[in-house]
Amino acid sequence: MSDELDIYDPVLFGDDRSEGLVAVGFNEGADADKITLFSREKDKTVSAEASFRPFILVESGYIKDCPQVYDVKKLDGNGRLKECVSFANWKDVVSAKTWLSRETGFSPSAPGAPYLFINDPVQQYLMLSGKTLFKGMEFESLKRLQVDIECTTAEGYEFCNADRKEDSIIAIALADQSGWVEVLSGTDMDEKKLLTRFVEIVAERDPDVIEGHNIFNFDLPYIAKRAKMHKVKLAIGRDKSVPKVRPSRFSAGERTISYKRYDVFGRHIVDTLFMLQVYDISHRSLNGFGLKDAAIHFGLAAKGRTYIDGAEIANEFRKNPEKVIKYAGDDVTETRSLSALLSRSYFIQASMLPYTYQNVAVRGNATKINMLMIREYLRKGKAIPKPGESREFAGGYTDLFETGVIENVHHCDVRSLYPSLMLTRGLGPSSDELGVFLEMLESLRDFRLKAKRKMIDSGTDVERNYYDALQTAFKVLINSFYGYLGFTHGNFNDFGSAEQVTAEGRDLLSGMIKWLENRGAMPIEIDTDGVYYVPPEGGPAAAKAMADRQKAGETEKFRKEFQEWLPDGIDIEFDGEYESMYSYKMKNYALLNYDGSVVIKGGALKSRGLEPFQRDFLVELIELKLKRKNEEIPALRARYEKAIQDREFPIEKLAKTVTLQDAPSTYSAKRETGKTPRRAAYELALLSEREYRAGDQISYYVTGEKKNVVVHESSKLVSEWSKGERDENVSYYIGKLAALCKKFGLKDEPFASAQGELF
Numbered sequence: 001m002s003d004e005l006d007i008y009d010p011v012l013f014g015d016d017r018s019e020g021l022v023a024v025g026f027n028e029g030a031d032a033d034k035i036t037l038f039s040r041e042k043d044k045t046v047s048a049e050a051s052f053r054p055f056i057l058v059e060s061g062y063i064k065d066c067p068q069v070y071d072v073k074k075l076d077g078n079g080r081l082k083e084c085v086s087f088a089n090w091k092d093v094v095s096a097k098t099w100l101s102r103e104t105g106f107s108p109s110a111p112g113a114p115y116l117f118i119n120d121p122v123q124q125y126l127m128l129s130g131k132t133l134f135k136g137m138e139f140e141s142l143k144r145l146q147v148d149i150e151c152t153t154a155e156g157y158e159f160c161n162a163d164r165k166e167d168s169i170i171a172i173a174l175a176d177q178s179g180w181v182e183v184l185s186g187t188d189m190d191e192k193k194l195l196t197r198f199v200e201i202v203a204e205r206d207p208d209v210i211e212g213h214n215i216f217n218f219d220l221p222y223i224a225k226r227a228k229m230h231k232v233k234l235a236i237g238r239d240k241s242v243p244k245v246r247p248s249r250f251s252a253g254e255r256t257i258s259y260k261r262y263d264v265f266g267r268h269i270v271d272t273l274f275m276l277q278v279y280d281i282s283h284r285s286l287n288g289f290g291l292k293d294a295a296i297h298f299g300l301a302a303k304g305r306t307y308i309d310g311a312e313i314a315n316e317f318r319k320n321p322e323k324v325i326k327y328a329g330d331d332v333t334e335t336r337s338l339s340a341l342l343s344r345s346y347f348i349q350a351s352m353l354p355y356t357y358q359n360v361a362v363r364g365n366a367t368k369i370n371m372l373m374i375r376e377y378l379r380k381g382k383a384i385p386k387p388g389e390s391r392e393f394a395g396g397y398t399d400l401f402e403t404g405v406i407e408n409v410h411h412c413d414v415r416s417l418y419p420s421l422m423l424t425r426g427l428g429p430s431s432d433e434l435g436v437f438l439e440m441l442e443s444l445r446d447f448r449l450k451a452k453r454k455m456i457d458s459g460t461d462v463e464r465n466y467y468d469a470l471q472t473a474f475k476v477l478i479n480s481f482y483g484y485l486g487f488t489h490g491n492f493n494d495f496g497s498a499e500q501v502t503a504e505g506r507d508l509l510s511g512m513i514k515w516l517e518n519r520g521a522m523p524i525e526i527d528t529d530g531v532y533y534v535p536p537e538g539g540p541a542a543a544k545a546m547a548d549r550q551k552a553g554e555t556e557k558f559r560k561e562f563q564e565w566l567p568d569g570i571d572i573e574f575d576g577e578y579e580s581m582y583s584y585k586m587k588n589y590a591l592l593n594y595d596g597s598v599v600i601k602g603g604a605l606k607s608r609g610l611e612p613f614q615r616d617f618l619v620e621l622i623e624l625k626l627k628r629k630n631e632e633i634p635a636l637r638a639r640y641e642k643a644i645q646d647r648e649f650p651i652e653k654l655a656k657t658v659t660l661q662d663a664p665s666t667y668s669a670k671r672e673t674g675k676t677p678r679r680a681a682y683e684l685a686l687l688s689e690r691e692y693r694a695g696d697q698i699s700y701y702v703t704g705e706k707k708n709v710v711v712h713e714s715s716k717l718v719s720e721w722s723k724g725e726r727d728e729n730v731s732y733y734i735g736k737l738a739a740l741c742k743k744f745g746l747k748d749e750p751f752a753s754a755q756g757e758l759f
Helices: 090-104 121-129 191-205 215-229 272-283 291-297 310-319 321-342 344-350 365-379 417-425 436-457 461-478 481-485 495-518 539-544 549-565 612-626 630-645 664-672 680-687 730-743
Strands: 021-025 034-041 044-051 055-058 070-074 083-087 144-151 169-176 181-185 209-212 244-252 255-263 268-271 398-400 404-414 522-527 530-534 572-585 588-592 598-601 656-659 697-702 715-717
Touching: 021 121, 034 121, 055 090, 083 090, 121 365, 144 215, 144 310, 144 321, 169 191, 169 215, 169 310, 169 321, 181 191, 181 321, 191 215, 209 215, 209 321, 215 255, 215 268, 215 272, 244 272, 255 268, 255 272, 268 272, 272 291, 272 321, 291 321, 310 321, 321 344, 344 461, 365 436, 365 461, 365 481, 404 495, 404 522, 417 436, 417 481, 417 495, 436 461, 436 481, 481 495, 495 522, 495 530, 495 549, 522 572, 549 572, 572 612, 588 612, 598 612, 612 630, 612 730, 630 730, 656 680, 664 680, 680 697, 680 715
Parallel strands: 144 209, 209 268
Antiparallel strands: 021 034, 034 044, 055 083, 070 083, 144 169, 169 181, 244 255, 398 522, 404 530, 404 572, 522 530, 572 588, 588 598, 656 697, 697 715
């Protein structure tokens, strides 16, 4: 197999080899049959127009009475969608889609619809043309502008809201990939001038992408509302247009985020908060999704970095504005570093997929594979199948064999288990008559191996980063091919094949567990494709002897025999050795590395539903357990109980912060109809004289003296708390700590006998 990487493979990268395309724009209000292409030529960004005929894919005969003028291209093959119907402009294709919906009784997204309409003109153009973004480019050549704003908050409120006239932007921090940083300060100009200068800088720097942390749900909506209030035209498009805004949703695993989508002509908007959510799905190692938490987690926080509590920014700005300006500059610098770390894979994916960079960052992997399949079928003039009917089937093999603290733990992982089974067993969609699915999967696997070798052999950081991003992008897609088989909206889905893949996987993993046990190893947990186990030599004494050559030789012999036992095409990777592991329950565990660092995974061990003091206690408790310092646990508990009893904790450690998903009036209406229970945050919002809206955050704590209280009747806003007259409910919070201790098997003490709600 040659090590040369063909980034022009038409199946993966589209069949147009044009390089340097950085953005594609479409303006429905102008020539609705034209697409604007923005390309990089040396250091300049140039634009050109291209003709565009939008299309709908339909079953034979359904379009014949359509009143719009159209052309039909017949597609060969067994797929139901045999006609690619093109129109003169976007207005006509939308009218035809509306007519089809009315005539057939099916909306475009309804199961069984006899047509397929892609409601994105740029995506349609990229699919038909075979063009993709960023071919022939390095990530470093992408022009990226980072944005972060700081705002004042009206007295009595904890968080700023753009609809309140008293709130305002006091700083706009900007940075780009070159290292440039500039903070527009409210001490030098009023809010209107801040916004005007922001628009000017966007035009001057002419970025391909605008980045921010929570930019969709905070920075851009705030900027847009304040610009409208001051009659400042937010002309940040490459054609001087204002952003188009519509509600949208983003999903990452079990999490779904509603957000305001901003589309800027000729540019992309990327939210590092979304990227962080996707990262956490596979790693489950983040303590929070805030920028500061992420910067600390990834080691991006600079020494001497300025920190200010969000609720104190307004007061700090009045007393020491320069500190706030420095804080804003540090925020935007961390955003730049975080994006550079997380977005390289998306940059590479954009060179493959018929999507804008912005859409690559928010689309699910199954949807991406579906579009690659459809693009290739259209390129070859083949009919597209309709999605198969969904059904339930047994999933992967997960099991927990041991709990508690276990020493000398190793981890092995079957490399791309399901993709490997699909390739070795030939398990692809039955409707894929061209065999594109397995061809793409095999190409991606080969590409990834080549990219990894290139990464290892790289002579420069730029080259190494490029190939690392390349192999990571391939890995992400490779591991999504199985999920595509069971994707309800996938045109080539196949639930039968998906079921067969998981069955083969369960058989293989069950055999692995038996092999380990027969060799004297002790399995701890298996989760779909990875196993934690204690090797045959076992025990803490063996852990201390790992440096011994004879032991190392036995370990290597054991691993070699394990690999040789596996079927051809299935490879195992031994990717972790740990001093100890705290196995709590399935998918919830903590690992102690030999350097003393601790990794905690699983919602039960780091639930964001806990008050901050509980999360802090849990981290310390787990570390003591891992290090076999159980004798220190009573003192840890006593320290936390004393801090609560003596009212030593800042109120923020005891408080819960909730983002209002509904307006308080909407909540009230639901509550009256019995559709929702009473909730403390909303009840406080309703009782407040201040006007709270959806999107506002409320921090509250529990008052009173008894440990058992009705929370929504005994809560107060943190803003109402007085340091001189502390009234937090000591018994309630000690009860919360006691309940947490009970969950983790600690004996109850008389001082902490209260039981309360844990999660």
